[in-house]
Amino acid sequence: MEKSTNNQSRRSFLKVTSLTGGGMMIGFSWLANLLPNEALATAANANDWVELTGFIKITPDNQVKIFNPNPEFGTNVMTSLPMMVNEELQADWSKVIVEMGDYDTPRFKSQFTGGSRGMAQGWKPLRTAGATARMMLMQAAANEWNVPVAELTVANGVVSHKASNRSANFGALATAASKLTAPTNVELKKNSAFSLIGTPQKNKVGKDIVAGHSLFTMDYKHEGMLIAMAIHPPAFGMTLKSFDATEALKMPGIKSVFDIQVYKDGYKRAGFDTRAFNKLVVVVGNSTWEVMNARKKVNVQWIPTETTKEIVAAWGGQREEIVPAGLESTDEHMKQMYAMQQKPAKLLRKDGDPETAFSKAAKVIERTYSAPFLSHNPMEPISCFAHITDEKAYFVAPIQIPEMMKQNIVSNLGIPGDKIEMKLTRMGGGFGRRAYGHYIVEAGLISQKIKAPVKLIYTREDDMTNGIYRPTYMVTYKAAIDATNNVTAIAIKGGGIPEGAVHENRFPAGAFENYIAEGWEIPSNITIGAFRAPGSNFIASAEQSFLDELAETIGKDPLDYRLELLRKAKANPVGKRNDYDADRYIAVLELVKEKSNWAARPKNAKRGVAAYFCHSSYAAHVVDVTMKDGQPVIDKVVSAIDCGVIVNPEGAVNMVEGAVVDGIGNALYGGMRIEKGVPMQKNLNQYRIIRHKEAPKKIEVHFVQNNFDPTGLGEPPFPPVFGALANALYKATGKRLYNQPYLNELNKS
Amino acid sequence: MKKAILFISLGMMALASQSFKQANSSSLSNGKNVYETYCMSCHMDNGTGVPGAFPSLVKTGNLADKNRLVKIILQGVRGPINVKETKYDGEMASISLSDKETADVINYIRNSWGNKAPMITVPEVAAAKKAVVKGYQAY
Amino acid sequence: MSKFNLKVNGKNHEVDVDPTTPVLWVLRDHLNLIGTKFGCGVGSCGACTIHLNGRALKSCQLPVAAVGTQPITTIEGVVEEVGEMHPVQKAWLELDVAQCGYCQTGQIMAAVALLKTKPNPTEEEIESAMSGNICRCGTYVRIKAAIQQAAKSSTK
Structure with missing residues (x-):
């Protein structure tokens, strides 16, 4: 039996470097000799690593290690966060070793993977760390050569003094640099000077993944x-x-x-x-x-x-949580949610006089949407x-x-x-x-x-029946339309078990003079937790489906109608607070309109559009579907995203593609049914997850180019996928879909 | 007159037979898709299974009872069972398939690799499911 | 507990386990071959895909007693030429397929087996062959492209 690779000696480590340097070891599988990325680095004598700022370690023989502070679950922060450091540090990126940081708040300050915040949170601190280390290395060279720092240049991990034809790599300078005081006045590069950020880079730990190394x-x-x-x-x-x-x-x-x-x-x-x-x-x-x-x-x-009844800490305070006794069921939940819709609810926002607008309306359109509990089902239990x-x-x-x-x-x-x-x-x-x-x-x-x-x-059954689900929701959208086909008021009322999803200050708030949003909650003993774009992942589907139906009712193109509303919200915003930037929202819609050739589409194109803003980024999708044997085939999705400066375009495109597939899968198939307290889907043979055949045949991703500081991509592209799909399925089947999972509604005759 | 009626009714039969064939081939090709997704990795792409682990589906004489097949897919099956004089004592997990997917995959299995059997319909599957589980309801 | 002689990745191993132990757990717990992953245990997700006699198979429901002398290949042993990455793995890296990575060894095993029997698969053939492997992160479009690239670049 082979020795575990973690026991490799330094001698065999050197063997590996010569291997990666180009020589082939005859008779060995490359896999057997390839140490995991981190073990490669730590195989060197641990005492050799010199630390510069909390994020960088360098050995005298010029190995450069950069730490990724944020736990990794597939967004590839292992690559993009160290890229931020190295943009300023300027080591040779192809040789940089990345390592997952341990839990170490004093060192890393923030290790928060969630809320799509990683890029935004790391943007200044990580570049600053890189710049600080680079300045210390330069200072160490300046001290050794007795020259002004201003005369030095840095490239690919080498500090040079061109005038005297001297240079030294980071390894040679690291020990001296580590003894200097870190500078406090650190200047960062202008975006236009970036040479690494914005270039597509492969996953730094890709080899470990395809080799099946011990990562999880x-x-x-x-x-x-x-x-x-x-x-x-x-x-x-x-x-x-x-x-x-x-x-x-x-x-x-x-x-x-x-x-x-x-x-x-x-x-x-x-x-x-x-x-x-x-x-x-x-x-x-x-x-x-x-x-x-x-x-x-x-x-x-x-x-x-x-x-x-428990007092639990909540964002900036505490709240009382009631966990009722009893064995709950999905059918009962639906009845309870419908009942809540008939009762007065908590007022979340009111602009103008929606009651009068509705009473005077020539036509009122009212639609109710619902979605079930969802189980997260990450592949690793x-x-x-x-x-x-x-x-x-x-x-x-x-x-x-x-x-x-x-x-x-x-x-x-x-x-x-x-x-x-x-x-x-x-x-x-x-x-x-x-x-x-x-x-x-x-x-x-x-x-x-x-x-x-x-x-x-946890077995898969343990995991899937263990709650912490995405809540189940219901919401009703109502629009008042006057005799001249103007929409005079919007009313939103909805909630969930055990929490609701109405975001009263998001679009289309601000675009309507008369607007009311109300919410409710029903306590439950079914536990819930954040699920990729919490709240947004449902409300966007309802909102974007409703806007589509509303546009159709008043005879307008659905995409153009959204643009019209956004322009209206920009020119004359209603209300004190509107949580979106209309310009950026317009930009993603216009980009997706252009890239999907929306205006030139045939009249009965089986195509739907949706856009949403959440977690600081904007996303719009156009989905093309065909029906085959009563089942949807997703031919193509065109996506337009605004997430500010893109750190790693390779990873960014992958994230959007994944969100599109995930959105389609959850919209069509996802759902955890509860009967007398028992979760009815217990494993992946019962809970349907989208598979190869069902994924879009083609996904095209476009980014708005701007200079806003980076914002995230883990969540923002996900919510609008549901609505875009529902709107496309309407064009393909003539059927509007209101209750998820959509496949159930599609399959009803 | 009689000739015309005979001609027309023959024509109708030909049409019916053609749409019947289309429905059949659509069920078989859909069934193949279902088989490849859910069944193939154990029962293999030629239905031969893995001796001692996953039973063969090829001319075993075990596929005649369609209600039993519906039950196996709906609820799974646990050994010991005998297939072609080999004993199998494992467990097949249930698979959540719609009535149509169930009908299609059963039709595919029962008409592939030398197997031959009458096609079953979606209502037959729905009825078989109800008989197996009282008050059966998909999500 | 019984003794079994298994041939895994060209090497002989003796294990002493309950005969019903799925090959997945023999690999992971007893042979320290953790590249083959556990995702569901009911043959639904494909994370446990190995090759038995060169054919892709889910190992989470395959009892070790049923293996006999049939050779098993896992991700740790999948190479086309000694000392080289498999073209499928190369394509996976070139096209930056993975997100969380947990399903990918199973995907690669299924893809390698597909290309053995169908060196130039159509899109439909890829979708069919790979439909037993779930990717929760949704990298299907990249997986398909990587298989097509591996098919093109394969030296065989």
Whole structure:
């Protein structure tokens, strides 16, 4: 059996460098000798790395390592954030090694993967770090050569003094540089001087991915590690009463079975502390298959929960959360949501006099939209490694926002904050799910109980039935139209279980003199969490479908009608606050109009358009569909995006393509049905995810070129996909779609 | 007159037969798509399966009962079962297919690789599903 | 627990496991070959795709007892020529396919098997052959392009 690659000696590391330098090792598979990107770097003597700012390490033999602070789940911040550093640092990018930073708030200040904020948050700090380090290296050279810094130039990791024909690479200067005081006055390049940012760059860890290296927590191994799985109630609204593990304990490889309480009584939860079930039965054993078999033999008794009221921390304050008892069902939820629509709701915004406008209207069009709970289903099921000893609490975890877990870990594991060490692995998908790190606490509790290193693994069923879903929603849009075909008022009323999605200050607010938005919520014991563009991912579908239908009713082209409204909102904005920049919104619509050849399309083109603004970026899509045997075939999607300066165009296009596919999949197929508290879709053979055949045949992505500071792409392109698809399907089938998943409505005769 | 009626009714039969063939070939080609997505990776693209792990679907004599096939797709199946004198004691997970997809894939399997069987229809599948699970309702 | 002799990536391995253990877990837990991933356990997602006798197969439901002497290839052993990346892997890198990366080894295994039997697949053939592999991040368009590129550039 081969030795694990992590045990490679320095000598074999040098072998590898000569390998990557061009020589071929005969008789070895390139895979067997290729160390993971990070191991390559750390295979060098750890003491050799010289640190410059918290983000850069350099060895005397000129290896340059740049840290990525933000946990990675597929947006390729592993490449784009270090690109920001290196734009200013100016090392040879082709040789730069990127490394995922550990959980280290003092060093990295912010390690927040979520809200599509990574680009915006890192923009100044990371470039500043790069510039600071470069200035220190230059100063070190200036000191050594006794020349003014102003006479030095830097390129590709080499500092040169042209006048005296001297140069030194970063490696040679690093040690001296690290002894200097970091400058505080750091000037950054002008955008026009960028030589790396804005150029398409390949994923720095691509080789590790295609080779199948150990990148994910699921892959992590540790000496003496045991495997644990947790049994949770089969339904929301149930909790643990008792269990009998007699049979399970007899099974081969099983060490112990016990129960844990995830959060202590009285623990005040913060925003990302959501967990579906607080009491779990844990099975611990030697290997995955053995534990999977043994858990089936544990006899567990569950009892109904009682209604609870908890004070939870909320953004800038706290709120009371009611978690009702009972076994809830989707059919009941729909009835409850319809009922809420008939009752008065909380006023969110009112401009002008919509009541009068509606009473005087020649025509009123009213449409109601709904969407189900969605399960995130990242490809890598939930997992976490923990090894808690007296000396430290060591975690290897996939977690989007590690700093949010600190208080939780301290409180519920009783561990001082400074004893927490967390290695952040690459995540096999997040989509918001892995912002909720309850599994870190669970793994920690298990390790404490068994006094051993342990990897907690959720099976796909455990994961999919574990809540923290995208909420279920309903919203009604109403428009008043007068005798001359003018839209005189818009009314929006909607909510969700357990939270609503109406964003009252977003477009089309500001475009209508008479406007009212109302919202409601229905508490539930079904847990929910942020799902790729929370709120937006539903409300955009309803809003953009309604605008389409409204345009048709008044005889206007749907794309041009949006432009008309935006121009109106720009010229004469209604109300005090409108959360969008009409110019940028217009720009993406005009770009998608041009690139999709919208104006020249045939009259009955099976094509739909939608646009949306959220998480600081603007996105518009035009979708072309055909129906084949009653099933939609997505021929083409043209996307126009404004996310400011694009750091890595290669990654940016990939993100938009992925959002398009994800949007189509969720719009057509996604849905978690609950019956008497039981999630009815338990695995991927029951919960349908879009596959190769169903993806668009062609996706074309265009970016608005401007100089706004970079904003994100993880979420913004996602919400408008749903509406664009629904509008295209209307043209293809004559059927307007109001309730997701759209395929169900399409298939009804 | 009689000749004309005979001619017309023959023509109608030819038309009906042609649209019947079209419906059949559409079901088979759709069924092939479903098979390739959900079944092929275990039962293999030629239906032969993996001996000892995933049963063959080729001329096994096990495909005659369409209600049983609907049930297997809808609910999965657990061994031990015997297929062509080989014992299989594994588990096939259920697959969420629409009534049409179920009909199409059953038609494809039962008419491929030398298998031959009458085509089943979507209403037959819907009825079979209801018989299997009381009050069955897709999402 | 029983002993099994497996041929994986050209090497012989002896494992002592329950006969019902899926090959996926034998690979991951007992042979330290973690390139083959766990996504669902019910043969639906394709993250566990390996080659058995050169044919793409999901390993999460394949009991180790059923393998016998049939050779298994995993991502760790998929090369066309010694010391070189497989053309499919090269194409994957050139076209920057991956997002989170978790499904990609399964996708690559399915693609390699496809190109063995259909060196010049049509778009439809690619879609059919690959439909057993889910990519939750939605990189399907790139995967298809990478397969087409690998087909063009293959030296065979």
